[in-house]
Amino acid sequence: MNIYRYQFVAACPANGEQIIYRLEIHSRDKVMVEHIKTACALHKRGYHEDIADDLHQRFGGLQIISANHHGVNIESRRGN
Numbered sequence: 001m002n003i004y005r006y007q008f009v010a011a012c013p014a015n016g017e018q019i020i021y022r023l024e025i026h027s028r029d030k031v032m033v034e035h036i037k038t039a040c041a042l043h044k045r046g047y048h049e050d051i052a053d054d055l056h057q058r059f060g061g062l063q064i065i066s067a068n069h070h071g072v073n074i075e076s077r078r079g080n
Contacts, residue, residue: 002027006036011045012069019067021051026079027061035059052076 004025009018023040025031039058043051052065056078066075 002030004031004033004036006040008037008040008043010043010051013045013047016045017070019048019069021048021065021067023055024064025055025059025061026063027059029061031059031061048074049076052078 004023004027006023008021008023010021011017012019021040023036025036036059039055043054048065048067048069052063055065056063060079062077062079064075064077066073068074
């Protein structure tokens with residue numbers, strides 16, 4: 001099992017506030033670091049759950065993405 005952890009920033013579409021996201025991918029396959037960075041950089045702004053759906057569609061595996069949105073902690077889990 002390979003575990004990849006990455007932190008990135010995207011703007012909240014509701015008010016433009018910068019949100020710091022923490023992504024964790026658990027995969028039996030090799031995931032290229034450059035692909036993780038590029039996929040996350042494509043999300044300049046977006047809703048947490050939509051970002052989680054897109055990243056899971058791209059990389060599969062078990063994924064956990066978490067962030068604090070205006071005082072509310074959100075954690076989305078995708079995969080098995």
